[in-house]
Amino acid sequence: MAAPSKIVVVFDFDKTIxxxxxxxxxxxxxGATDLFNSLLPTxxxxxxxxxxxxxxxxxxxxxxxxxxxxxxxxxxxRVVPAIKTAHALGCDLKVVSDANLFFIETVLEYLRIRDCxxxxxxxxxxxxxxxxxxxxxxxxxPHACANPCPPNMCKGGVIEKLLSxxxxxxxxxxxxxxxxxxxxxKLREEDHVLPRKDFPVWDLISKTPMLVKAKIHxxxxxxxxxxxxxxxxxxxxxxxxxxxxxQLMSADCKLQTVSTSAGYEPLRRxxxxxxxxxRLRRFI
Ligand SMILES: [Mg+2]
Ligand SMILES: [Zn+2]
Numbered sequence: 001m002a003a004p005s006k007i008v009v010v011f012d013f014d015k016t017i018x019x020x021x022x023x024x025x026x027x028x029x030x031g032a033t034d035l036f037n038s039l040l041p042t043x044x045x046x047x048x049x050x051x052x053x054x055x056x057x058x059x060x061x062x063x064x065x066x067x068x069x070x071x072x073x074x075x076x077x078r079v080v081p082a083i084k085t086a087h088a089l090g091c092d093l094k095v096v097s098d099a100n101l102f103f104i105e106t107v108l109e110y111l112r113i114r115d116c117x118x119x120x121x122x123x124x125x126x127x128x129x130x131x132x133x134x135x136x137x138x139x140x141x142p143h144a145c146a147n148p149c150p151p152n153m154c155k156g157g158v159i160e161k162l163l164s165x166x167x168x169x170x171x172x173x174x175x176x177x178x179x180x181x182x183x184x185x186k187l188r189e190e191d192h193v194l195p196r197k198d199f200p201v202w203d204l205i206s207k208t209p210m211l212v213k214a215k216i217h218x219x220x221x222x223x224x225x226x227x228x229x230x231x232x233x234x235x236x237x238x239x240x241x242x243x244x245x246x247q248l249m250s251a252d253c254k255l256q257t258v259s260t261s262a263g264y265e266p267l268r269r270x271x272x273x274x275x276x277x278x279r280l281r282r283f284i
Pocket of ligand 2: 145146147148149154155156157182183
């Protein structure tokens with residue numbers, strides 16, 4: 001009998017869990033947009049954000065000011081319930097993001113979903129002796145990836161490591177940006193990629209969809225993120241929908257129950273009936 005598998009759901013952060021770019025949000029909220037725009041052509045994004053933190057500190061802005069700015073980031077009202085449902089179903093949730101650990105943890109704690117995630121892979125940061133937030137690159141040395149990944153982080157490398165440590169698990173990856181293309185290419189036939197429609201990762205995937213081995217399901221906003229994610233989970237583990245006795249089930253399921261339709265599945269929109277969604281939501 002095949003070993004039990006688990007569903008691992010990997011989320012990008014900016015414009016996926018939250019509905020904006022957290023770097024831009026903090027810079028704008030703290031009134032440093034012009035400086036940011038003037039420095040943008042001169043250095044890589046990750047170095048620029050570290051520079052911006054030092055500039056804001058020099059202007060008297062504190063870590064608490066940054067934390068406060070992060071508590072007002074826009075989120076779609078269905079994303080937090082989607083995350084809570086996936087977690088309650090027993091999925092292993094992780095974040096892979098080119099933001100930074102302080103921004104991500106602050107927002108997830110504010111949204112009261114930090115405990116839903118087992119790992120956060122992102123740019124590390126620390127508060128220095130002067131009380132300034134410093135942001136460092138995720139990849140301390142060049143990653144040499146040929147895909148369009150920023151110099152400080154190859155998300156595909158993170159997914160490769162996860163796939164090699166958890167090979168029996170089924171992966172679902174959600175993202176919107178250019179940096180989410182590389183991990184999409186690493187996924188296997190049995191995995192699922194959920195690109196945000198009409199965003200950069202969608203454009204890249206749409207150009208040559210045959211390069212993506214995973215099944216592709218697009219979403220446009222938080223409501224479709226919820227529908228598409230829960231639909232995908234229920235396709236991997238149909239038992240979630242079959243159980244009628246309200247017993248909380250685990251996302252552990254047998255590999256042989258996973259649908260492995262061969263061949264390329266065209267980019268498609270999935271629709272989950274309200275009845276199905278409410279049956280999945282009862283796990284919260
Ligand atoms: Mg993003
Ligand atoms: Zn890469």
